[in-house]
Amino acid sequence: MLVVWKHxxxxxxxxxxxxxxxxxxxxxxxxxxxxxxxxxxxxxRIVDPTLAHSMQKHVLTCVLHFHKQWPFxxxxxxxxxxxxxxxxxxxxxxxxxxxxxxxxxVTKILQTVGFEVIGFSRKPKEIPNFTVxxxxxxxxxxxxxxxxxxLSLLPRTPQTEGILSYELLRNLPKGSCLINVGRGAHxxxxxxxxxxxxGTIDQAYLDVFQEEPLPTSHxxxxxxxxxxxxxxASITHQENAAKIIADNYQRLKTGGPIRFEVQLDRGx
Amino acid sequence: MLVVWKHxxxxxxxxxxxxxxxxxxxxxxxxxxxxxxxxxxxxxRIVDPTLAHSMQKHVLTCVLHFHKQWPFxxxxxxxxxxxxxxxxxxxxxxxxxxxxxxxxxVTKILQTVGFEVIGFSRKPKEIPNFTVxxxxxxxxxxxxxxxxxxLSLLPRTPQTEGILSYELLRNLPKGSCLINVGRGAHxxxxxxxxxxxxGTIDQAYLDVFQEEPLPTSHxxxxxxxxxxxxxxASITHQENAAKIIADNYQRLKTGGPIRFEVQLDRGx
Numbered sequence: 001m002l003v004v005w006k007h008x009x010x011x012x013x014x015x016x017x018x019x020x021x022x023x024x025x026x027x028x029x030x031x032x033x034x035x036x037x038x039x040x041x042x043x044x045r046i047v048d049p050t051l052a053h054s055m056q057k058h059v060l061t062c063v064l065h066f067h068k069q070w071p072f073x074x075x076x077x078x079x080x081x082x083x084x085x086x087x088x089x090x091x092x093x094x095x096x097x098x099x100x101x102x103x104x105x106v107t108k109i110l111q112t113v114g115f116e117v118i119g120f121s122r123k124p125k126e127i128p129n130f131t132v133x134x135x136x137x138x139x140x141x142x143x144x145x146x147x148x149x150x151l152s153l154l155p156r157t158p159q160t161e162g163i164l165s166y167e168l169l170r171n172l173p174k175g176s177c178l179i180n181v182g183r184g185a186h187x188x189x190x191x192x193x194x195x196x197x198x199g200t201i202d203q204a205y206l207d208v209f210q211e212e213p214l215p216t217s218h219x220x221x222x223x224x225x226x227x228x229x230x231x232x233a234s235i236t237h238q239e240n241a242a243k244i245i246a247d248n249y250q251r252l253k254t255g256g257p258i259r260f261e262v263q264l265d266r267g268x
Numbered sequence: 269m270l271v272v273w274k275h276x277x278x279x280x281x282x283x284x285x286x287x288x289x290x291x292x293x294x295x296x297x298x299x300x301x302x303x304x305x306x307x308x309x310x311x312x313r314i315v316d317p318t319l320a321h322s323m324q325k326h327v328l329t330c331v332l333h334f335h336k337q338w339p340f341x342x343x344x345x346x347x348x349x350x351x352x353x354x355x356x357x358x359x360x361x362x363x364x365x366x367x368x369x370x371x372x373x374v375t376k377i378l379q380t381v382g383f384e385v386i387g388f389s390r391k392p393k394e395i396p397n398f399t400v401x402x403x404x405x406x407x408x409x410x411x412x413x414x415x416x417x418x419l420s421l422l423p424r425t426p427q428t429e430g431i432l433s434y435e436l437l438r439n440l441p442k443g444s445c446l447i448n449v450g451r452g453a454h455x456x457x458x459x460x461x462x463x464x465x466x467g468t469i470d471q472a473y474l475d476v477f478q479e480e481p482l483p484t485s486h487x488x489x490x491x492x493x494x495x496x497x498x499x500x501a502s503i504t505h506q507e508n509a510a511k512i513i514a515d516n517y518q519r520l521k522t523g524g525p526i527r528f529e530v531q532l533d534r535g536x
Contacts, residue, residue, distance in 0.1 A: 054357065057336060057357070060328070060332060065338075068325060070333075073497055076498075077496050082481035082498045085500075088500050112380055113377065113381075114321060212350075213350035221348040222348070227338075227345070230341075230344075230352055232356050235356050
């Protein structure tokens with residue numbers, strides 16, 4: 001068994017007898033892109049309840065911050081102005097791209113606080129108390145027309161790279177909110193600047209970027225309608241990750257089914 | 269029946285036959301301080317589920333903002349710095365002063381999101397799933413030593429004026445958070461500046477002030493560790509308020525018990 005996180009290319013080729021390769025985190029793009037890892041290997045990742053809880057709280061902070069007009073108050077404070085926004089609370093409908101374990105956990109907490117949520121999935125999915133549109137019956141642009149807060153929790157696969165483009169995001173209603181906690185590669189960063197300038201997107205909460213750390217000269221730093229967190233939205237709890245890895249090792253030895261198995265062809 | 273909100277002094281004396289006086293909001297200090305209103309009157313106020321929901325979301329925004337270290341990211345962004353706070357999530361224990369309808373609603377949502385909450389009450393109170401300390405068995409200073417986020421939802425009464433003083437608040441652990449959504453008269457504003465300077469309080473979220481609108485020259489405007497909302501934490505929903513007032517009028521006419529009755533001597 002190999003346990004890896006962003007390992008040097010082909011490092012895995014040194015271990016011909018490896019049967020199971022586990023990522024140390026929720027993402028597996030470092031495993032997918034390694035040509036020495038093939039469909040003869042079992043692959044697993046970490047699905048950690050602490051990570052989900054951490055992510056729930058991050059997304060909730062973003063959605064509440066936008067809904068309760070805190071960006072407005074921030075500006076009012078800088079100007080020393082006692083000013084009330086109109087409306088006091090922005091009406092919100094959240095759309096989620098990526099309706100896996102994390103997406104479902106986030107949906108649950110948003111619904112509990114009273115927000116409306118719909119999801120979008122490639123394949124039709126039946127999830128209790130969660131309306132999920134799918135690409136067989138709906139188009140992604142029509143999904144964006146339906147919501148005003150877009151949350152991307154997509155995994156990184158060749159199909160999702162650059163998916164958050166001007167072409168797609170211009171379908172959001174004027175004054176929308178973008179929350180990207182998936183992967184930096186999803187968002188075409190110049191396109192976001194254009195959408196902010198046009199007013200289609202009023203506020204963006206970004207945790208992931210094309211290049212990390214975000215370069216000092218990047219225009220996002222000085223943009224007043226972008227909130228930046230340095231890839232800290234959620235954190236894998238080390239003890240929980242260790243338990244999952246140890247458990248999968250036991251399962252491998254005793255021939256039991258591996259937990260949190262990854263499909264190499266699907267990419268997650 | 270009289271329906272009032274911050275009415276001119278003694279205006280109520282013009283109506284000698286009035287039996288029921290209803291506030292147009294949750295607060296009743298404008299009724300309490302009117303010498304023409306006595307214990308022979310019935311007094312009621314608005315307890316509005318929308319107002320409670322609005323308040324739940326406001327407090328949750330404050331607590332998450334503090335817990336998820338957003339003040340740190342704000343500063344990092346201004347400096348163009350990719351910096352991670354330590355810890356990524358601040359450990360939190362919330363203490364609530366004012367364990368009435370609003371306090372209980374806020375406690376519920378905070379618990380749902382995973383935060384620990386305890387309340388403090390003058391008299392012993394039994395509330396399911398909510399630990400409430402009381403002044404018969406505990407001191408207020410010992411309560412503050414137990415928590416690191418203090419939320420004041422107190423009503424305004426002669427006993428609570430100036431209660432949030434240096435003398436009391438210095439019992440909070442270093443780096444605490446203060447959220448005042450009760451009344452501006454509770455907080456000794458100069459004392460807060462001193463506590464922020466000393467580091468006892470690291471961050472304050474204030475929705476109410478001694479003087480509203482907060483004067484342009486007030487030092488709170490330029491203080492980077494104070495977040496200001498202009499008395500917009502929660503808003504009474506007009507239709508709901510109208511329904512409660514109409515219902516109480518019917519109850520008055522038919523001799524039924526008044527809803528949301530206020531005790532003049534207790535002050536709420």
